[in-house]
Amino acid sequence: MGQHIKDKADPFSVVVVLSGGLDSSTLLAHYAALGSDLVAVTVDYGQRHRREIDAARAVSAHFDARHVVADLSGLGTLLKGSALTDSQVSVPDGHYAEESMRATVVPNRNAVLANVAVSVAVAERASVVALGMHAGDHFVYPDCRPAFVTALDALVAVANEGFPTPRIEAPFIHWAKSDIATHGTRLGAPLELSWSCYKGGELHCGTCGTCYERREAFRDAGLHDPTEYIDDVTEFAAP
Numbered sequence: 001m002g003q004h005i006k007d008k009a010d011p012f013s014v015v016v017v018l019s020g021g022l023d024s025s026t027l028l029a030h031y032a033a034l035g036s037d038l039v040a041v042t043v044d045y046g047q048r049h050r051r052e053i054d055a056a057r058a059v060s061a062h063f064d065a066r067h068v069v070a071d072l073s074g075l076g077t078l079l080k081g082s083a084l085t086d087s088q089v090s091v092p093d094g095h096y097a098e099e100s101m102r103a104t105v106v107p108n109r110n111a112v113l114a115n116v117a118v119s120v121a122v123a124e125r126a127s128v129v130a131l132g133m134h135a136g137d138h139f140v141y142p143d144c145r146p147a148f149v150t151a152l153d154a155l156v157a158v159a160n161e162g163f164p165t166p167r168i169e170a171p172f173i174h175w176a177k178s179d180i181a182t183h184g185t186r187l188g189a190p191l192e193l194s195w196s197c198y199k200g201g202e203l204h205c206g207t208c209g210t211c212y213e214r215r216e217a218f219r220d221a222g223l224h225d226p227t228e229y230i231d232d233v234t235e236f237a238a239p
């Protein structure tokens with residue numbers, strides 16, 4: 001019997017893909033509130049906004065979660081053409097749903113990130129891999145849509161057949177970002193420690209797509225935004 005227990009997934013253990021942003025920080029708070037045993041996985045894929053890795057470290061520490069940083073930094077140099085990994089491409093300002101935000105797509109990113117987390121989860125016998133995508137991501141990022149999560153779940157089952165296989169959960173996938181800001185604030189998530197800005201400067205710029213989305217989320221939720229922005233007055237219309 002003892003051997004069988006070893007072969008089963010731990011029903012309380014959750015591997016959270018933690019970028020260090022608002023959504024994944026709230027996701028960690030979400031599973032912490034459920035009493036889960038947490039492993040936070042952050043992938044260094046050579047992103048220019050490296051501050052988010054430090055943010056992920058701080059958020060993990062807040063929740064006493066075990067934090068793993070997977071070093072895939074060499075991947076970034078191969079991903080030419082994305083504003084997030086290629087210093088030749090400038091980070092666009094504007095509304096998150098603008099066509100220009102396609103420059104911030106990192107080729108196949110979530111498939112890579114999620115599969116690194118799945119590997120950790122299989123090794124750790126965790127029962128869930130949690131992803132923080134939300135409805136606002138669907139416009140621009142194909143690897144944040146419900147079809148991606150469904151396909152990934154099927155892939156994980158096939159790729160790990162015969163082993164305790166984690167299921168994929170994305171509890172915010174139909175939520176607006178303002179819902180996430182509300183949820184995170186209610187749960188007492190340390191959102192002030194989270195980092196969104198794609199430009200990765202000393203402060204959040206306030207005008208890149210993800211900064212503007214962050215500003216909108218707190219404003220739409222009617223919440224105090226704990227973030228310090230360089231520019232918190234410029235407005236962009238939704239396309």
Ligand SMILES: [Zn+2]
Binds near residue numbers: 206210211
């Ligand atoms: Zn920014």
